[in-house]
Amino acid sequence: MDTPAVALMRTSDLIRRAVAVVIDAQGITLQQYNVLRILRGAGADGLPTLEIAERMIEQTPGITRLLDRLEAKKLVRRERCPTDRRQVTCRISGDGLKLLAGLDGPVAEAERVALSGLTPHQLEQLIALLDRTRNSLHAALARRVEITQEAS
Amino acid sequence: MDTPAVALMRTSDLIRRAVAVVIDAQGITLQQYNVLRILRGAGADGLPTLEIAERMIEQTPGITRLLDRLEAKKLVRRERCPTDRRQVTCRISGDGLKLLAGLDGPVAEAERVALSGLTPHQLEQLIALLDRTRNSLHAALARRVEITQEAS
């Protein structure tokens, strides 16, 4: 009944919700969790602010306030980069790592349950179809960017 | 590299964005567009406020303000239901219908382009996998509701 696009968004929202329940229980939001995971992956060197934004899907301005809230909760630390004072280096704190460690299992389990209606083979199929979709979407966006740049 | 859940959310966000560009150009947001489509589908009888919320994915409180903005733009009208004065009946206006009519084509085209990386057969597969996922997710949620109700 739904178009593929609508089906995709509906399904995504349901899963988002299922996962968010688990994360909210620890006092942070899904997006804050995403930032923390990115920072954990970056290790002790940390990451400049906009690098984090790029790895999320987000447009840049939102990331500042997201980090503000995480810093207020003492889950990340920020400091001006000494070699390039425009940049702000962000690092996950010990508290942040502890919080993440407690969430790894429950989040994986929530995802597993959310997708438990599919067989392993179907999961592979799904991933493949989604990857293909994203690739062609990225290509389409890139084309559009070229065109607008030419026009300017 | 991504888990299926992450791939799903990333893909959904990209498509959401591609579609939103087209809709924003007409001065309304994706969610406002969704409400208008639901109301157009409901016809002249309109729908009570919470019925609209149910057909979106949304939690109830948001719908009031969404309708506030649509009413301010004169795209919907609202009036208290005379037989049950708790309800507020919402109807799409002539302006709303006109705006939707101008968006039908471009939105369908944007969705088509967004998914143009998949063959028709793959699209069917994708829809089937997504439907299956939602069904099992709904079942899981229903189970959880039962449990919490028993516990209370």
Add this chain to the structure above:
DNA sequence: GCGAAATGCTTGACTCGTCAACTATCGACA
């Protein structure tokens, strides 16, 4: 037919996404 519970909706407070505009810093080049 009256009080209590249920229903339908609204409001307040907070998080997040996004656009436009702004500040600070860096780099290149004259």
Add this chain to the structure above:
DNA sequence: TGTCGATAGTTGACGAGTCAAGCATTTCGC
């Protein structure tokens, strides 16, 4: 060295999602 353009990030403003609380109105049990 001083200026100009790019880069990194921040701020303001608004739409939206979500929780908890609140206000009518209606319905149900007695």
